[in-house]
Amino acid sequence: MKEIESGNRFVVPALLLLSLVTVYPLIYVFYLSLQRRLLIFDISRFVGLDNYIFLLRDDRFWNAMKNTAYFTVVSVSLELLFGLSIALLLNRQFRFRGLVRAIVLIPWAIPTVVSARMWEWIYNTDFGILNYLLGTEINWLGSPSWAMNAAIFMDVWKTTPFVAILLTAGLQIIPRDLYQAAMIDGAGSWAVFRKITLPLLKPVILVVLIFRTLDAFRVFDAVYVLTGGGPANTTETLSIYAYKVLFQTLQFGYGSTLSVIVFLCTGGISLFYVKLLSRGMK
Amino acid sequence: MKRSGFYLLVGIVIFYCLAPLIWQFITSLKPDYELTMIPPVLPKNPTTDHYISVFKGHPFLRIILNSTVVATSTTLLSLAIGSLAAFGLAKLRIGYKTLILGFILSVSMFPPIATVSPLYIIIRGLGLRDTWWALIITYTTFSLPLSIWILVNFFREIPDEIYRAARIDGCTKFQAFYRIMLPLSAPGIFTTAILVFIFSWNEFLFALTFTSTTASRTIPVGIALFPGLHEVPWGDIAAASVVVTIPLIVLVFAFQRRIIEGLTAGAVKG
Numbered sequence: 001m002k003e004i005e006s007g008n009r010f011v012v013p014a015l016l017l018l019s020l021v022t023v024y025p026l027i028y029v030f031y032l033s034l035q036r037r038l039l040i041f042d043i044s045r046f047v048g049l050d051n052y053i054f055l056l057r058d059d060r061f062w063n064a065m066k067n068t069a070y071f072t073v074v075s076v077s078l079e080l081l082f083g084l085s086i087a088l089l090l091n092r093q094f095r096f097r098g099l100v101r102a103i104v105l106i107p108w109a110i111p112t113v114v115s116a117r118m119w120e121w122i123y124n125t126d127f128g129i130l131n132y133l134l135g136t137e138i139n140w141l142g143s144p145s146w147a148m149n150a151a152i153f154m155d156v157w158k159t160t161p162f163v164a165i166l167l168t169a170g171l172q173i174i175p176r177d178l179y180q181a182a183m184i185d186g187a188g189s190w191a192v193f194r195k196i197t198l199p200l201l202k203p204v205i206l207v208v209l210i211f212r213t214l215d216a217f218r219v220f221d222a223v224y225v226l227t228g229g230g231p232a233n234t235t236e237t238l239s240i241y242a243y244k245v246l247f248q249t250l251q252f253g254y255g256s257t258l259s260v261i262v263f264l265c266t267g268g269i270s271l272f273y274v275k276l277l278s279r280g281m282k
Numbered sequence: 283m284k285r286s287g288f289y290l291l292v293g294i295v296i297f298y299c300l301a302p303l304i305w306q307f308i309t310s311l312k313p314d315y316e317l318t319m320i321p322p323v324l325p326k327n328p329t330t331d332h333y334i335s336v337f338k339g340h341p342f343l344r345i346i347l348n349s350t351v352v353a354t355s356t357t358l359l360s361l362a363i364g365s366l367a368a369f370g371l372a373k374l375r376i377g378y379k380t381l382i383l384g385f386i387l388s389v390s391m392f393p394p395i396a397t398v399s400p401l402y403i404i405i406r407g408l409g410l411r412d413t414w415w416a417l418i419i420t421y422t423t424f425s426l427p428l429s430i431w432i433l434v435n436f437f438r439e440i441p442d443e444i445y446r447a448a449r450i451d452g453c454t455k456f457q458a459f460y461r462i463m464l465p466l467s468a469p470g471i472f473t474t475a476i477l478v479f480i481f482s483w484n485e486f487l488f489a490l491t492f493t494s495t496t497a498s499r500t501i502p503v504g505i506a507l508f509p510g511l512h513e514v515p516w517g518d519i520a521a522a523s524v525v526v527t528i529p530l531i532v533l534v535f536a537f538q539r540r541i542i543e544g545l546t547a548g549a550v551k552g
Binding site: 094112260 | 288318320321367375376391394398419430459487501516530
């Protein structure tokens with residue numbers, strides 16, 4: 001049967017809500033980004049592209065851009081590496097596999113804010129367990145050279161499960177006989193991984209990369225709660241900078257400009273991956 | 283790989299995932315003076331003081347209530363609106379269907395920070411600031427792509443004949459939807475419900491922006507802004523963290539299959 005009956009009315013509520021709460025604000029944020037708007041003084045004036053011109057010369061913006069790029073590249077790479085290792089482990093048959101899978105899901109399920117506060121205590125300079133275990137006295141969250149890496153490690157801990165679970169699902173749709181055939185041909189496990197597992201897993205890896213890259217690029221909670229963007233703005237990401245301009249200095253015009261930039265960047269990242277994915281399908 | 287080596291690796295994974303949580307639990311049982319003791323090991327005199335203080339000194343119960351109401355309402359609304367749309371998209375003729383699906387998918391990639399400033403102005407204008415509704419409306423919308431995506435997959439698996447039979451028996455389209463199709467897709471509904479609930483229980487940016495008092499503040503905001511007069515109350519924070527994490531751990535252990543199914547529905551099949 002071809003679907004002959006019209007179902008337009010069924011999608012109306014969803015489309016209405018999506019338009020009002022995501023599309024309309026998105027148009028609005030572009031409009032705001034062309035204004036000088038200070039919420040407390042009721043100032044709002046059209047300034048054209050002034051905010052964008054200011055942005056190009058704003059060192060703090062470029063710093064945030066650099067931090068966000070670093071955070072995204074390093075955390076996503078590590079998550080993929082750890083996630084793939086865990087997935088290969090979970091793909092084998094063993095007792096208590098269900099239990100182990102549930103345990104792996106736990107870091108994913110707990111609120112990011114809670115995990116940030118957990119790690120804040122682990123990273124504590126004087127009384128934290130990390131310094132005790134390593135025998136060091138490093139100020140993990142207070143030193144410019146460590147803070148970003150500490151935040152990245154926390155994020156990796158929190159989101160590796162997501163990557164591992166998706167990759168495990170991807171591994172399970174690879175036909176078993178392919179492996180058996182390779183084994184009979186005498187292929188070693190590294191060769192099997194490179195020649196069979198990796199190529200067949202590629203589409204799933206790409207999808208995981210899309211999700212994770214977009215998520216990492218807009219990172220807010222994890223870093224904001226852990227370091228607040230400090231020390232000396234070394235962990236200030238684009239979302240944190242935008243949030244501070246919007247809600248701490250209440251400059252809704254310039255803050256919206258920063259928001260637009262985050263939106264455009266994520267749009268660009270999605271397009272890039274979609275291109276990559278559709279080329280892989282051919 | 284040898285069997286023992288394999289189990290050692292599994293052990294490392296379990297340790298990696300659980301150690302921070304266990305440490306938080308241990309911290310929550312330590313009296314204040316032990317928190318600053320070196321070496322930081324197991325509590326010598328375990329106490330429930332921090333748990334008592336979390337519930338007594340702070341409006342913690344109210345914050346838990348806020349999160350419960352917001353997450354539950356969001357889940358129900360998102361399911362109602364999402365299942366309608368998913369049913370239409372999976373089983374009926376809809377103009378520009380591919381375009382609509384693409385639009386819904388692209389919305390799921392919107393960075394929240396991009397819409398937070400206009401939404402704040404709109405919500406303030408409507409007088410909804412610091413209310414449950416501000417969060418319920420926002421969360422429902424942002425969870426819709428996920429709901430629709432998972433449910434479309436489930437509805438597609440139900441044979442068209444079942445829907446057609448219901449129509450021939452005299453059901454209206456809507457009756458066929460909620461009497462026949464909805465019960466048949468119960469596993470999908472359930473999977474969606476768990477994921478949407480966890481998303482709304484954990485969300486931080488909108489909650490931080492749209493709430494200003496304990497009237498509507500949710501758990502993540504409460505924990506991020508945990509009040510401390512002079513020093514950070516590590517013990518209390520640990521206790522509060524443990525309390526709000528327990529429901530999630532229960533959810534994960536009870537429904538891990540469903541959660542995994544939901545997480546992979548879009549990613550692997552699509």
